[in-house]
Amino acid sequence: MRNIFKGSLKGYVCEDCREEISEVEILIYHPYKRTNTAAQAATNEKDDFRFVSKDEIKQRAELLVYKAKTDAKGNFAIEIDERYLDASFDVDFVCGSVPPKHPKPKKNEIVQLHIATISIREELAKQAKDQNYRWEYAIAYKWWCYIRGHFFDAWTICGHLMNCRTNTPIANAKVTAMDADFLTDDNLGTATTDSNGHFRIDYTSADFKKTFLSPWINVETDPNFLSFQSGPDVYFKAELAGTQLIDETKANARKNVGYCLCVNLCSDVNVVNPDDPNFPSAWTGIGNAFSSSYGSSSYDFDADGYAGSGKHVIYSIIRLTGQAALKSASGNPIEYRFRISDTTAPNNTASLAESNFTKIVGVTPGLFYPSIVSKLTRKVYSFILNDIFVYSDQSDFDAEGWFDVNHAIERTLTAVGLTPADLALYNIIEEDTLISLNTTALTTAPNVPGGIKAGQNIPAANKIGLEKFAIRFEIREVINKAANIFGVIGGNGKTLNSVIMNNNPIYRQLSFKELDETSLCSPISGTIHARYTVYHPYLSGCSLHLNNNSHSVERDISDGVINTLPAVDERTNNSSQLNNPPADMTRCTYTLKLYSSTRKHNGDYGDSDGGTPLEQIFFYEA
Known part of the structure; x- marks a missing residue:
């Protein structure tokens, strides 16, 4: 009977984002500087993950028993000789690449890591009871993100796009990650959400260190450039068939993110699944x-x-x-x-x-x-x-x-x-x-x-x-x-x-006392006075503004009535003086504008009823 030890190697990019570690070399050793006991194997399996130094690799060379390579799903299989059935083994792997097929480590470093110490007999017994069982090791996301980023310049964003109100996933949306830069914002990549609203974007530091001199000179041009931070400042855009779902800006950027960024995005736009019985109405x-x-x-x-x-x-x-x-x-x-x-x-x-x-x-x-x-x-x-x-x-x-x-x-x-x-x-x-x-x-x-x-x-x-x-x-x-x-x-x-509810317009009237008492076409001089009536049951505010053609006079009129607070439904004055003492109005054509607004609103826009000012023009003779 053949004794096949089956295993699987995976790594967490985020707590809810796991990937298979494919095409890496699995190394099986006799235990290094340990007695060969199953008790130690059980203890060490949880706590013994570590980097293996070059010196240790040399010292353990003679202890190497088996080699294998993980497939596309991170699985491997090793046939165990009968004489080793009661043995405990150290399990290491040599990380020559990380998904999605990043190049060899910087400076061709050998990245070997010790995973755990296991009891072969216990593992084979579990496999005998369940043909689908595999010994599985999942590298914690803090370790795996560090390995990916530090040795392979592999940066990753994993996230979900959901509806803000129903918390249902939004599928088939295009999510784009941007890096907010002092010079030009960088596009880190785009991904399409799956049926669970999940997306993943992989990039390298070259994607957020682009400058106008790239590819000859690359540097992270952080908008907070005096801080000299090294990670990107990430914000997101998302759309579905031309409809904007997420429209973040630099102001929303997550500052100086690490090798792995885990995000949950939500949109107020409802993408309806007509067959979903859980869609709330x-x-x-x-x-x-x-x-x-x-x-x-x-x-x-x-x-x-x-x-x-x-x-x-x-x-x-x-x-x-x-x-x-x-x-x-x-x-x-x-x-x-x-x-x-x-x-x-x-x-x-x-x-x-x-x-x-x-x-x-x-x-x-x-x-x-x-x-x-x-x-x-x-x-x-x-x-x-x-x-x-x-x-x-x-x-x-x-x-x-x-x-x-x-x-x-x-x-x-x-x-x-x-x-x-x-x-x-x-x-x-x-x-x-x-x-x-x-x-x-x-x-x-x-x-x-x-x-x-x-x-x-x-x-x-x-x-x-x-x-x-x-x-x-x-x-x-x-x-x-x-x-x-x-x-x-x-x-x-x-x-x-x-x-x-209210659909009545503002009632507004504006004139000049001196013109009302003479002729509307006559030039006026001396001290002049405006007359105005502004009324609406939901009046928000109103103001008077005076200017001449040369704009040497340009001011709001404060007469103790037009701009009083709190707001009331009516502002009326029969004699609002426009001159500022001493006589500051020169010979010129003047415009007096009466602005007003209400508290009417349609749920999307405020009232524009008073948006256009009521105007009166007069010629002032100094």
Whole structure:
């Protein structure tokens, strides 16, 4: 009977990133300066990993018994002579290369390492009980990274790319590692993630020591160049079929990394697996800026219905954001809808009763607004139809306002000349938008009527009232729609009890007292005064700026009203002096600009209503 000792040699690059050590020489010795006992073998196997010096190699030459070479998977096999069955052996290996096939060690050094001392009889007994058993040794990542880097200039990045919210892996994405340099950032390499979101990038020091004189002169040009650090400063980019998943910059760089860098990257972009039953469905926010929850975070809604730390109010077209699976665990379609209530309650109280929600997006006229709800990106690049954007459409809703994203995808594929079966050719990237809601179909408060002149206060009867609404998200599994059989999905009934909305413009008037009392076309002189009225129930701020054509006068006007804090809904002044004593205004044409802004926000962008200043021009005669 042949006695075959089977073994395997592996090394850790990171704690969760292991590689086979292939095509290295395994050396089996009689124990060196030890008595031949199984007890010592058991003790030494865990703690005896070390470098073997040149002197020791010479001294142990006569103790060498067997040689073998690892295959592509790091496995080896040695036939043991009968006379050595009760022996303990030292196991070494000569590291002549490291994956992925880096050249011989620098200066042709012999890198020999002692792994362990083993009992042959014990190992053969284990193999007799289990034909698949192999003695396996895995080199700890701190040792193996040092060996790879120090002797072979082999640097490695191992990582995972996941979704930030669901922690599901993102497959088939291209991840690029960059080195932040003082002169020019270096591309360390690009890898594609596997089905577990795992990627690996291998590089050498030459990749991050490039200069404009490379390859003749290479040096690491660290952006913190006075620190003279030797490792790269690594940041990442990642994309999937043209969609940016990770977009780090130098500011995100991990400083002076070692031979092995282990990272976990996450992206807010949802790449949907339509067959994944564990994909959570939820309404999570309004645009990118606000959560759809009550809480103390800077992007949550407060009890009254104001959004975020800036106490914003919602206006215009808003994206109701989150995620929804395409199918349930049993393969049934999933539908969702949003309903609106004119009745509200504080956000820190129990959710409003379902019966209050009488308006439905997709049913109530004017509430639905088309938007991108998904993106299809071809798994294998194509010159045509590589990226297909899926827009929501009125036809995707049923009579009760239930939205079917599966219908939207199939409709879009058909519209571009494909079939629903072609969906298998594409990755499905969720664009974060569940439905877009047009809030102008909800708000009814009238605008401030014209005729109120600059410098006059807004009458109480013309001020704009508070408008609040509640929003409810509903989601269901469609088991048998014809028979009205539906399943319950987690996240159903998520409610925001109070959201303040406003779509009224700022009311602004600006003039000059001296021109109002004479002629609007006359030059003016002496001390001049501005008149202004600025009003909005959610006024954020306003200012006056004066300049002449030569810009010898260029200043903001501080009159104790226009720039007072805290902010109020109205700023009015009938006589705001523009001159600075002594008379600093020379003969010239002047422009007075009135800037203003509100706390209106659509979840992605703030109000641009007051972005363009209201201007008045006059000629000053000194």
